[in-house]
Amino acid sequence: MLDSFLLGDTEFGIDRSKLKLSFLSDGGGRVEVNISISGDEGAFEHLTNDEDGPWSWALYPPVFHLAAFRISQELAVAALPITIPERAPDFEIALYMMEYCEIRDVVLQRVEEGLLIQGRVDVFGEEKPLRLQVANAFAG
Template identity: 30%
Template sequence: MNSFKIGKTEFGIGKISLSIENDLLTLEINGNDDVFDELMEDDGCEWSWALYPPRIYFRSVPYSGEKIVIDSDFLDHYETALYMMEHNDFTGVLEVTDSCIEIHGLVSIAGKTSALSIVAERTPA
């Protein structure tokens, strides 16, 4: 099941870009534009201030095939964030398998900390 969830809000999965070359991982997962547009139709949506769906990214992160733990030290050394109108730090775990990409943790957006859960199925190349 594909899911991009912040708190209780499901943003769906949009474009996914993943490359692992020379033991460096570059990953970007975007929320789904259509799901986001539907959410914005509700005037009471807690994300009504956003102009587009969230995206999470990892740029040139050392990768050996193991789970990656994202903590404050990791964030100090690597270009990684959840972007939703600004770059937001998050903590948690990234796991990439042959069939799936999973990210679970916490993200702080506009001073509020929320659960973060992303599950994206990988399709064979």
């Protein structure tokens, strides 16, 4: 598995220096999941060099954000897909691409090679598939 931040058919790469992943026990049998994944600045600059390109309007790489999402201890260590519900008041989920974009149908999965997140995102009225892969996300 390679690192990948795929939005539609565009690969933004992942900036490992900004990567934040935590699966922390809350002491009550639940695990709080917090994830922040930023697109790579170098890949982004290459994509936005073309003034007529599809991303020429963007000033920053995209950022996926999941905060305060709670799951059971069993789910936290299993390699099972976890479906993340839309718009719950007790956690935050979004994709930031010049503004917060609505994201839905999100599935998170810890796999042997790392972390996989898939979903759909509305980028200024255009729905695009989202696929994030973080290699060796839980190593060491």
